[in-house]
Amino acid sequence: MTLAVDVFLRDPDGKWNVLDVPEGCDDSAGFENWRETVWGSQAVRSLGATYLPVLASSDLYVEASDVPGFLDELALLRAHLDAVAAGTGEPSDLVGSRLDNIEAAALRAREIGGGVLIW
Numbered sequence: 001m002t003l004a005v006d007v008f009l010r011d012p013d014g015k016w017n018v019l020d021v022p023e024g025c026d027d028s029a030g031f032e033n034w035r036e037t038v039w040g041s042q043a044v045r046s047l048g049a050t051y052l053p054v055l056a057s058s059d060l061y062v063e064a065s066d067v068p069g070f071l072d073e074l075a076l077l078r079a080h081l082d083a084v085a086a087g088t089g090e091p092s093d094l095v096g097s098r099l100d101n102i103e104a105a106a107l108r109a110r111e112i113g114g115g116v117l118i119w
Contacts, residue, residue: 027105
């Protein structure tokens with residue numbers, strides 16, 4: 001299995017609705033084992049990441065109000081991509097491509113006032 005990244009909107013009752021992935025976009029956030037081996041790894045945690053490490057124990061819901069901070073975390077990981085890759089044993093281009101997918105979803109969420117779900 002693989003992790004998927006999606007955008008969601010909350011309806012007036014507070015229920016969330018996952019939006020379809022736009023044509024030409026990739027929703028892969030990594031392999032299922034990346035919950036612990038990449039996003040929840042010590043390499044990611046040591047940079048001060050707080051959002052993605054949640055995946056080690058549960059799905060990640062980033063509410064609309066938290067998307068700017070989530071984007072900051074993604075930028076931090078991108079700035080230290082080689083260290084993350086070295087610390088996790090994964091190729092930097094593979095980790096970078098999954099960061100691209102997550103960031104694209106977060107940018108779409110920010111545009112519409114939505115949140116990000118990685119599950």
